[in-house]
Amino acid sequence: MEVEPFLQIIYFIVLVFFSGFFSGSEAAYFSLSKEMVDGLKESDSHKSKRIVNLLKKPRLLLITILVGNTVVNVAAASIAAILTADLCAQFHFSMDVAIILEVVVVTMVLLIFSELTPKIIAVKNPYQFAAAVSLPLIVINYILLPIVFILDKFPALLSGFFSVRLKKHLLSKDELRTLIDFSEERGALEEDEKEMIHSIFELSKTTVREIMVPRIDMVCVKKGTTITKLINIIHSRGHTRIPLYCEKVDNILGIIHAKDLLPFIKSKDKKADLVSLARPAAFVPESKHIDELLNELQSQKQHMAIVVDEYGGTAGLITLEDVIEEIVGEIQDEYDSEKPLVIKIDDTHFLVDAKMDIAELNEALDLNLPDDKSYESLGGFIFDLIGSVPKKKQEVEYGGYKFIVEKIDRNRIVSVLIIKDHINFTKP
Known part of the structure; x- marks a missing residue:
């Protein structure tokens, strides 16, 4: 073999190595997790510091890697083409066949040794690979800095040249x-x-009706209630805002704030008109979506809103805490009871809070109760099943399960005993 083709093969191998270097670097640096990068920031290691410095400008790092990889791949393909032409001339091969073989061989070599192998190694060992290539990458970054800078600004320069504003792609x-x-x-x-x-x-799919405190669970005070009684209600129930109504709950006059009652706690004169203390209430329809409600509460600087039904009557109330709990989950404060919604008595008997959502109950106990729009809670399901106001200890069966009304408060179901019948488990 002549010297020149031999050197061309050496050059090709070196370029394939550098192509793998760039491909592996890309995989390694962009496979580092946030926790790993945070840990590197705390390290005093020179390698760790180099990795962190490179990742401070990930866009420029990526452009550097892509430019370097493109250059070496083009160079490798060019050398392979020259080598093929020289070998064809020397050994009188068919140029057409040789070009096809050259494309296949170069593609397979680059795919295996420049893409797959280095990326697999880098992804499995991201820190080790990133640390090993950090110093060469910094050097290459400085060498390619003018080109990288131009490429980084090129989209903006191009849009300015053609007087076109490039639209940012907004993710769906x-x-x-x-x-x-x-x-x-x-x-x-x-x-x-x-x-x-x-x-x-x-939030944009959830309606106020789905998360509001229903009317029957609202803690309200009637116009004419004494200050002393109101203070006792606030103390016992742990609420800081109490709706004030006239005659019936459908006629809400405003919201009493607990802090407005502070002057009356030590005062001997506890005679005051609650109407004058009440602040204006916000009213929202039960069909309003939560994201819209959040904007409305923010614009009106309110923490609570009275929910009205289609006839204008009071359907319930909703607070900012209810909305936040939809995002972060249940928030337990010093006034909340941490009693679980489901208490397992044994493998077949479960005492369930009637306020529990049907979908959550199905998931918790592996049930298959229908989730109808006319009700959302277990209590609503029992009401719908019986068709009238249930009585204490009243039993009803559905789909192989027995439901016993354990506790009732003012015609409202408080708790239900569910008995899972494993023998008769046929769904209707």
Whole structure:
């Protein structure tokens, strides 16, 4: 073999090595999780500091890697083409056949040794690979800095030259959800953080009716209630805002704030008109979506709103805490009872809070109760099943399950005993 073709092969091998270097660098640096990068920031190691410095400008780092990889790949393909032409001339091969073979061989070599192998190694050992290539990357970054700078500014320069404004691509909700799931898989997000972000997306689908405190559970005071009694109600129930009504709950006059009663606590004169103390109430329809409600509460600087039905009557109330709990989950404060919604008595008997959502109950106990729009809670399901106001200890069966009304408060079901019948488990 002549010297020149031999050197061309050596050059080709070196270029393939550098192509693998750039491909592996890209995979390694962009496979480092947020937790790993945060840990590197705390390290005094020179390698760790170099990695962190390179990742401070990930866009420029990526452009450097892509430019370097493109240059060496083009150079490798060019040398392979020259080598093929020289060999064809020397050994009198068919040029057409040789070109086809050259394309196939070069493609396979670059794919295996420049893409797949280095990327697999880098993804499995991102820190070790990133640390090993950090110093050469910094040197290459300085060498290619003028080209990288131009390429980084090129889109803006191009749009300015043609007087065209480049539109930023806004990710759709589905794309964001996919990105969030991917981030959680890669360790950039915790599972609870992912669930919180997904919950924010659901705000535009959730209505006020789904999360409001129903009318029957509202704590309200009637016009004419004494200050002393109102203070006792606030103390016993732990609420800081109490709706004030006239004659009936459908006629809400305003909201009493607990802090407005502070002057009366030590005062001997506890005679005051609650109407004058009441602040204006915000009213929202039960069909309003939560994201719209959040904007409305923010614009009106309110923490509570009275929910009205289609006839203008009071359907319930909703607070800012209810909205926040849709995002972050249940918030337990010093006044909240931490009593679980489901108490397991044995393998077949469960005492369930009637306020529990049907969908959550199905998931918790592996049931298959219908989730109808006319009701959302277990209590609503029992009411719908019986068709009238139930009595204490009244029993009803559905789909192989027995439901016993354990406790009732003012015609409202408080708790239900569910008995799972494993013998008769046929769904109607």
